[in-house]
Amino acid sequence: MGIDVDRLAEAAREELTSLWHxxxxxxxxxYSSGWSMKCDSLVERIRSLTLLVGPTPWEQIQIPLLEDGVxxxxxxEMGVEAQPPDMQRVNELSALINGQAEALRP
Incomplete structure (x- = not known):
């Protein structure tokens, strides 16, 4: 039984998306929604997989990570060219989500 490189790459991409989450x-x-050693560890794992399978599309990344430039x-920092996020679209989605959350508040 040989290694299925395509399936392995797909599994790595799925794991990469999970690591961003x-x-x-x-x-x-x-602390204060800042940064922690756990964040550092996750970024190292993200870097390792990104160098193997390429960047995760920005559309699969959580809005705060895009808004804050993470x-x-x-x-x-890796020297990997990722498609730049459409910040207008990111801001629209953020406003939509915040509006929906506000509408649900009693």
Whole structure:
């Protein structure tokens, strides 16, 4: 039984998307929603997989990571060219989500 390189790459891409989500969660739980050692560890894992399979499309990244420039910074530090996020679209989505959340408040 040989290694299915395409399936392996797809699994790595899925894990990479999950790591970005985990980074978002780790930032939310860090002191003052800042940064933590866990964030550093997750970024190292993101870098390792990104260098193997390429960047995760920005559309699959949590809005705060785009708004704060974390996604952009991580790729720039690696020297990996990722498609720049459409910040107008990101801002529209953020406003939509915040509006929906506000509408649900009693």
């Amino acid at each position: 985990d980074l978002h969660e780790a930032r939310m739980h860090a 996604y952009q910074r991580v790729h720039a």
